[in-house]
Amino acid sequence: MNNENFVVGVIGAGTMGQGIVQLALQAGHNVILVDQSSEQLQSAQSSLDDLFTKFVKKQKITQQQKDSWLDALALSENNNELIDAKLVIEAIVERLDVKQQVFSELESIVSSETILATNTSSLSVTAIASSLKNPQRFIGLHFFNPPGIMPLVEVIEALQTEDNTTQTSIKLMESWGKSPVRCKNTPGFIVNRVARPFYVESFRLLEEQITTPAHLDASIRSAGFKMGPCELTDFIGQDINYAVSCSLFDSLFYPAHLRPSYVQGGLVEAGFLGRKSGKGFYDYSETSANQNNDKGNKVISSQSSEGAVGFLAYGHHPWVAEQLDNKEAKGNKETKGNDDSSLIKEAPLTESLIGILDNHIHLYASDGRLAADWEASLQIPVILVDIKHPDKQSGVVATAAGPKAAALMAGNLPQSLGKIDWIEVADCPGLINLRVLSMIINEASICVTQGIATPEGIDSALKGGVNYPLGAFEWLDFIGVDIVINTLSALRRMYGSGSYVVPRILAIQANKEHSDGSQ
Structure with missing residues (x-):
């Protein structure tokens, strides 16, 4: 494709249009x-000039290249100037009637072969296309902000879109250096839909008083996320994030597992919108800052607990080797233990055993069940440990004690394991990370079942659009389908609702793995 002869039109000179x-x-x-707006056009041209000047100063491009790019840009207040465009991308206000009117008018201006695209982040691409006489050449090209940096473009097919339109759009986005992911039209497309449990399921933990915002965020960061859900929504704006959750819930006809959180709704009602209002889940006022409030990064954990209980012996779980091989851990006298002791050899489920404490409580990696269920099954005191990102060698990881273990611990925490520190949450299926990730995997699996996108496309979208450390199906491979199903099933038994139904493709995968393993 000769891009120089392929004229691109962009409608809307705002932030996304400029990008x-x-x-x-x-x-x-x-x-x-x-x-x-002529003022908006001049502002956009000035912003692009400034951006390209920075590129020149950083020696990313030459002055000649900058001049060439700016010479290739034409500004207009009239859609008639788009007559020679082979692709027109709209990036204007998120109103269905306005977008339909714009594209209906464009259809009489441009060639019948011109691809018409919307950058909508929330409206139905199929509904916008319905205003056209030839909707087969219409498509959604959803860029992520800032477009010049974020690699993902969701390529959304309306029901009317022809395959040739999709293929041409994908090739064009690849020529722009982007990572296009094909997606059928659905509320939220891929990213906003599959990522929604990161917020609503996390906030459900707050609704149930299983944990606190600071502990929730610290735990989620140990799974490799840059920010936890409370600090992230404070950054985005509670009103903006809550509105997306409500819109998606309505558009999908009220699925129980995507119900917006009344905790977040309460913040919006109170005007506690996050950083922009000075208060959200955390207090961002100057007074609070002077009181050493670090906006959620400060947690009460085993490193600050005087009564931390030491390890009597270490188990065979992969975490143990990782932490004891850590140079800093080797120099920590508290991490010395005997992983070949008779205690370990006699313990049940040694592959999941992290260690045995001085008071003979057994620490196991969670498999989605309650700690109380583990105690009832094994007849020993048990503390369960949440999952973390495989490459995270430090951080804060959640633990939950069964009734017997809770009585023995008397409010204390286990001693830190190398650079892994512990926090305590109420006993619940999946603790924090495993529960939230299982619901992200659940939603991704529903989207695959419905033909919205492929597993590879969903993983690429999550990593390229919202910087997830792993895609949903990469998490599934790491955690294991049985543990994800255990978590969803335990949640369903506890809550008895339709929120935690195991998707068909997960059940099929589990059955296949069991069948292959028995051969």
Whole structure:
């Protein structure tokens, strides 16, 4: 494809429109930027000039390249100037009627072969396409902010979209250096839908008083996420994030597992919108900062617990070798133990055993069941340990004690294991990370079952669009399908609702693995 002869039109000179123009110019296209406001057009041109000047100063491009890109940009307040465009991308206000009117007018201006695309993040691509006489050339191209940095583009097919339109759009996005992921039209597309349990399931833990915002965020960070859900929504804006959750819930006809959280709704009602209002889950006021409030990074954990209970022996779980091989852990006298002791050899389920404490409580990696169920089954005091990211050698990991173990611990925590520190949460299926990740995997599996996207596409979208450390199906491979199903099943037994139904493809995968293993 000769990009120089492939004219790209962009409607809307706001932040997203400017980012899309930047990408098209850098890919060698002649670009026409249209906006009803001449001031907005001049502002966009000035912003692009400033951006490319920074590139020159950093020696990323030459002055000649900068001049060439800006010379290829035309500004207009009239959609008629798009007559020669072979692709027009709309990035204007999120109103269905406005977008339909714009595309209906465009259809009489551009060629019948011109691809018409919307950058909508929330509206139905199928509904927008319904305003066209030839909707087969319509598609969604959902860029992520900032478009010049974020690699993902969701390529959303309306029911009317022809395959040739999709294939041409994918090839074009690849020529722009993006990572396009094909997706059928659905509320939230891939990222906003599959990532929704990261918020709503996390906030359900707060509703049930299983943990606190600070502990929740610290635990989620140990799974490799840059920010926990409370600090992230404070950054995004509680009103914005809550509105997306409500919109998705309504559009999907009220699935119980995606119910918006009344905890977050209460923050919105109170005007506690996060950083922009000075208060959300955390207090961002100057007074709070002076009181050494670190916005959720400070947790009460085993490293700050004077009564931490030491390890009598270490188990065979992979964590143990990781932590005891850690140079800092080797120098810590508290991490010395005997993983070949008779205690370990006689303990049940040694492959899941992290260690035995001085008071003979057994620490096991959670398999999704309650700690109380483990105690009833094994007839020993048990503390369960949440999962973490496989590459995280430090951080805060949640634990939950069964009734027998809780009585023996008397409010204390286990001694830190190398650079892994513990926090305590109420006994619940999956603790924090395993529960939230199981629900993300659950939603991803539903999307695959419904033909929305492929597992590979979903993983690429989550990593490229919202910087997940692993995609949903990569997490599934790491955790194991049996443990995910255990977690969902235990949650369903506890709550007795439709929120935790095991998707068909997970059940099929589990049956296949069991069948293959028995041969």
